[in-house]
Amino acid sequence: MKSTARLQHTKGYQAMGSFHSDDVDLLMSQSDRDYKPPQLPFDPASDNNLTFNHQTGGSDFLLDPNWTFLNHGAFGASLKVGYERAEQWRYHLERQPLRYFDRDLLPHLVYSARQLADFCQVSHREGLTLIPNVTYGLNTIISGYVEEFREDSHIILWDTTYGSLKKMAEEYCNKVTEVSVIPYFDKAHELNEPSEIFAMALEDALAKSHHTTKHALLILDQTTSNTAINMPLRNLTRIAKERDMLVMVDGAHGLLANEVILDDSAPDFYLSNGHKWLSCPRGVAMIYCPKEELRDSILRRPAVISHGFGQGYQSRFLWDGCRDYAAALSLPVVLDFWRSKGVASVQESNQNRLRLAVSALGNAWHGRSDDSVTLVPMRLHGPTMALVRLPDSYQSAISTSDDAKYVQDMLFDRAIEVPINAGYVQANSVQSQFAALTKDRDKFQNEKDDAERESKRAQERLRRLKQEQVALLTKNQACQECLGTLSRKQTMLQQEENRLRMVTQSERKALEACAAHTSKLVKQEKEMTKKFTSDMGKANGEAARLLGQQLIDKIVKNVSVDSVKAVVSNSTMSTSCKVKLEQMKLVQQKLGSECARYEEVKDEFRRSNTSCNGMPSGGATTTQAESQMEIFYSVDA
Numbered sequence: 001m002k003s004t005a006r007l008q009h010t011k012g013y014q015a016m017g018s019f020h021s022d023d024v025d026l027l028m029s030q031s032d033r034d035y036k037p038p039q040l041p042f043d044p045a046s047d048n049n050l051t052f053n054h055q056t057g058g059s060d061f062l063l064d065p066n067w068t069f070l071n072h073g074a075f076g077a078s079l080k081v082g083y084e085r086a087e088q089w090r091y092h093l094e095r096q097p098l099r100y101f102d103r104d105l106l107p108h109l110v111y112s113a114r115q116l117a118d119f120c121q122v123s124h125r126e127g128l129t130l131i132p133n134v135t136y137g138l139n140t141i142i143s144g145y146v147e148e149f150r151e152d153s154h155i156i157l158w159d160t161t162y163g164s165l166k167k168m169a170e171e172y173c174n175k176v177t178e179v180s181v182i183p184y185f186d187k188a189h190e191l192n193e194p195s196e197i198f199a200m201a202l203e204d205a206l207a208k209s210h211h212t213t214k215h216a217l218l219i220l221d222q223t224t225s226n227t228a229i230n231m232p233l234r235n236l237t238r239i240a241k242e243r244d245m246l247v248m249v250d251g252a253h254g255l256l257a258n259e260v261i262l263d264d265s266a267p268d269f270y271l272s273n274g275h276k277w278l279s280c281p282r283g284v285a286m287i288y289c290p291k292e293e294l295r296d297s298i299l300r301r302p303a304v305i306s307h308g309f310g311q312g313y314q315s316r317f318l319w320d321g322c323r324d325y326a327a328a329l330s331l332p333v334v335l336d337f338w339r340s341k342g343v344a345s346v347q348e349s350n351q352n353r354l355r356l357a358v359s360a361l362g363n364a365w366h367g368r369s370d371d372s373v374t375l376v377p378m379r380l381h382g383p384t385m386a387l388v389r390l391p392d393s394y395q396s397a398i399s400t401s402d403d404a405k406y407v408q409d410m411l412f413d414r415a416i417e418v419p420i421n422a423g424y425v426q427a428n429s430v431q432s433q434f435a436a437l438t439k440d441r442d443k444f445q446n447e448k449d450d451a452e453r454e455s456k457r458a459q460e461r462l463r464r465l466k467q468e469q470v471a472l473l474t475k476n477q478a479c480q481e482c483l484g485t486l487s488r489k490q491t492m493l494q495q496e497e498n499r500l501r502m503v504t505q506s507e508r509k510a511l512e513a514c515a516a517h518t519s520k521l522v523k524q525e526k527e528m529t530k531k532f533t534s535d536m537g538k539a540n541g542e543a544a545r546l547l548g549q550q551l552i553d554k555i556v557k558n559v560s561v562d563s564v565k566a567v568v569s570n571s572t573m574s575t576s577c578k579v580k581l582e583q584m585k586l587v588q589q590k591l592g593s594e595c596a597r598y599e600e601v602k603d604e605f606r607r608s609n610t611s612c613n614g615m616p617s618g619g620a621t622t623t624q625a626e627s628q629m630e631i632f633y634s635v636d637a
Contacts (some may be wrong), residue, residue: 004618006350011614021102021103021106021107021441022106022107023104023312024106024109024110024308024312024314024318025126025311025313025314025315026046027107028110028113028114028125028129028314029112029125029126030037035114037111038104038107038108038111040102041090041099041104042091042092043284044085046362047397049476052517055345058121059080060079060080060081060293060337060478061077061078061079061080061279062077062078062080062083065076066415067415067416067417068415068416068417068418069417070416070417070418071417071418071419072276072277072279072384073225073253073276073277073384073385073419074419075274075275075276075282076275076276076277076279076280076282077276077279077335078275078279078280078281078282079279079334081333081334081337082279082280082281082327082330082331082334082337083281083330084325085326085329085330085334086330087282087326087330087334089325089329089330090324090326090327092104092391093151093326103323105319105325105329106319107280109130109319109325109328109329109333110314110318110328110330110507111316112284112328112331112332113128113129113130113240113286115313115329115331115332115335116128116130116286116331116335119260120260120261120262120286120288121260121263122254122262122263122266122288122290123262123263123264123290124290126313126314127288127289127290127291127292127295128262128286128287128288129286129287129314129318130284130285130286130317130318130328130331131271131285131286131287131317132274132283132284132285132320133216133273133275133282133285134250134252134271134272134285136163136249136285136303136304137269137271137287137303138164138168138250138271139168139303140287140299140301140303140390141173141269141271141287141298142169142172142173142217142300143221143301143303144297144298144299144300144301145172145173145246145298146172147216147299147301148260148297149215150151151174152212152214152215153173153174153215153216153217153456154173154175154176154177154211154213154215154216154217155169155172155173155175155176155177155216155217155219156177156179156202156205156206156213156214156217156218156245156501157169157175157176157177157178157179157217157219158178158179158180158181158201158221158224159178159179159180159182160181160182160221160224160226160227160229161178161219161221161224161250162221162225162226162250162252162431165219165250166178166327169219169317175206175211175225175601176313176490177206177209177211177216178201178389179201179205180201180203180482180549181197181198181201182227183201184197184198184201185197185375185376187200188376188377188380188516189371189372189376189377191327192256194376194377194379194380194604195231195232195233195379198231198232198236199232199235199239202239203239213243213244213245213396214243214244215244215246216243216245216246217245217246217247217248218245218246218247218248219248219249219250220233220236220237220242220247220248221249221250221251221252221253221385222249222250222251222252222253222254222258222272223251223252223253223254223257223258223382223385224382225252225253226421227375227387228375228377228381228382228385228386228387229375229380230380230382230383231260231380233249233267233481234265237265237267246268246269246272247267247268247269248267248268248269248270248549249267249269249271250271251269251270251271251272251381251385252272252273252276253273253275253276253277253384253385254270254272254277255272255278255286256275256277256279256346256347257276257277257345257347257350257382257383257384258382258383259347260272262288262290264290265340265442266288266290268289268290268291268294268552269288269289269298269362270286270287270288271285271286271287271288271289271290272285273285274286274327274331274334275327277384278334278338279334280327280330280331280334281326281327281330282327283325283326283327284327284328284330284331285330287299288315294489299313299316300316302317303320304320304321306319306320306321312387335629342519347383350383350384351383351384354381354383354384354385354386355388357380358373358374358378358386358388361373361388362374362388364482365388365389365390365391366389366391366392373388373389373510374386374387374388374389375387375389387421390407390420393431394407399422400422400588401422403422403424404420404421407410407420408420411501416484419600420488435468446623451581479611480575481556569628578610
């Protein structure tokens, strides 16, 4: 009951779910002045918790002294202080589980996260949270990135990238570009700055890639796992930002081994494990994302969804279900241990020990200790790991992973735990010659394959040319036939033109004859019309003189001849007048016969005009003649 008395209870639930603690996001964001660190719920110095009985001598680790352990980079080795604190937390958990989970756990997880943020000198404390391991964080980031950018997602990694990370990228993303930097390792020995090989390899790979780099996710290793090489993070991050890429750093080998300063130049995402070089108990890691918009988008969905989902960044990640959180809770005491040793001096000591070990192995195996005995110049190797070429007697023309496993098993049987890799070591002179021959053979084979492919393409082109030749011959024959047809039609058209020319000449003569005949008829018509008009005028004048003005007026008013006769017969008329009247009758009879003769002339004229139909001169003459005849008949009427 003593623990219950010292707790400060809150009104209502402040944290996620039904946890009896304060809001973890609020606790993480508080300033150092406002934040109150929680007190341990047990006495760490008490002997009542656990009794340890480990034969480790004066070592800070729990490692078996009968073994030579040279593989901290795989799964690490826990410090005694971290292991003991984790065991104390486990013991406290079993004494009262609900008290541990509901009231103690979350505030102390926040305290661990704040301590780690200070250790990494982060510029945005609220951007750091704790996760079980880097694999958890990588799955979260890659899946969230692909979900956010969908078809625009494009992951760029390296041939030295950790194997499981490659599998994640291939599983989540459809567009993955692998930058081949291993072929550039030999150039590293020739450059003043060996780390430039990464920028060279990246630029070359992007130049060959068909995918855009906008919004691409560039994955970097702080220290590569299998090749133990430190990447130039700042330079590569700068290149990525110039191309509008996001940057994620897999810093699994980062904490304590390297100086981790997550200031404003930090990448978009940084992950690191606590169990490797920091030497925490296994089960604690970190993820750092300084930008709130990325935390709310790409990091919106953790790999494991629990009570904190849909709430703050810390709530989403700190609690992922009922499991052992002892490693995370032991983090403060581990950090205090390294601070007490001096972080910078520990790092310098590790680097010096690495150089001494490489020099000792180089001299023992190769009689020298320069950069030729390592995979790349020592400046490129990590501060805690390096690859040293095995003695020539252990080398073969073609080394495989089976050969490496054989050597590693042999060393394991001698209580030496050390990783052995194949495929990266430099070849001796025999290997170089064999490699050169193999390269020449491959080059010849490639050239042969290229020649065969080119031959097939040439044969295919020849086949198409023959087909085109046959088609052209067929078209040529058709064109010749068309030319023959056109020639025959041209001859026919020439003949028709000659015939039409002859017909035109005949028609011209006929038209000229018709025009002459028409002109003659028109002349006759004019003469007859003139004579008729003259005779008619004379007759009318004579009648006027004989009958007088009164008789003419009656004739004009359509008085019939019989009426005139009656008038004349009833009138006293002189003998000379009667004679004149008889003469007028004779003139009228003569005019009647002339009218009949004019009808005949008119019919003959029309028949002549029909035979000359279409001629301009004849047409004009016909119109004129008909008009004159109409005048004639008007006078006759």
